[in-house]
Amino acid sequence: MKQVRVVLVDDHAMFRQGIRACIDSEPDFLVVGEADDISSTIDLLIRTQVDVGILDIRLAKGESGIELTKRIKDHWPKIKILILSAYDFDKYIEILSKLGIDGYILKDSPQETLIQAIRDVVSGGVVLPPSIASKVMKGFATTKRYKKDRIWDLTSRELEILELMSHGLRNFEIADRFSISVRTVEVHVRNILSKLHVKTRTEAATLAMQNNILR
Structure with missing residues (x-):
């Protein structure tokens, strides 16, 4: 069984220890390292294979998890x-969603929520609790709206996949629904993001809903 390799980035050592114990209790998860600032995280990623990074927004030395997210995605x-944080400020969420984060949960969430969130993002899903998702929607509602004809550049299959994405289905679930390979779904998703000029599944679904394309 291939283990999911996780790195924890938080400026509180005791909090990291608690999260590590929770994650390491799962046989298919392995915490391969911890860090509290940007430089130590980058050093860790250079030396170690990592599947999932769990990041706080506020790091040691006054550094930002937002900047770290950008570097990792680049x-x-x-x-x-x-993102595992105590903060749910609108601006943080808006910026992070545009950087392409795969999930955002609050530190007061149950441990089971964190474990399921890791499984979901590894499977290609996007994890946004309702309170966070509403903030993402609000953020995009204040930006320049795209013309509807851009949405209609999508093929019928891409529109179908976009709708399933908006309902939170992961790539393997979409593949099963249409009896196609996961790789084919990944190609469709990349095409959807490219045609809509967005970076994340959340942005794509939000844009489509704003233009009344999705049911």
């Missing part, structure tokens, strides 16, 4: 980023 785009 240099290690395949790493899934799950």
Whole structure:
């Protein structure tokens, strides 16, 4: 069984220890390292294979998890980023969603929520609790709206996949629904994001809903 390799980035050592114990209790998860600032995280990623990064927004030395997210997405785009923070400020969420995070959960969530969130992002899903999702919607509602004809550049299959994405289905679930391979779904998703000029599944679904394309 291939283990999901996780790195924890938080400026509180005791909190990291608690999260590590929770994650390591799962046989298919393995915490491969911990860090509390940007430089130590980058050093860790250079030396270690990582599947999922769990990041706080506020790090040691006054550094920002937002800046760290940008660096990881620029240099290690395949790493899934799950924000685990006590903060749910609108601006943080708007910026992070545009950077392409894969999930955002609050520190007061049950441990089971964190474990399921890791499984979901590894499977290609996007994890946004309702309170966070509403903030993402609000953020995009204040930006320039795209013309509807841009949505209609999508093929019928891409529109079908976009709708399933908006309902939170992961790539393997979409593949099963249409009896196609996961790789084919990944190609469709990349095409959807490219045609809509967005970076994340959340942005794509939000844009489509704003234009009344999705049911």
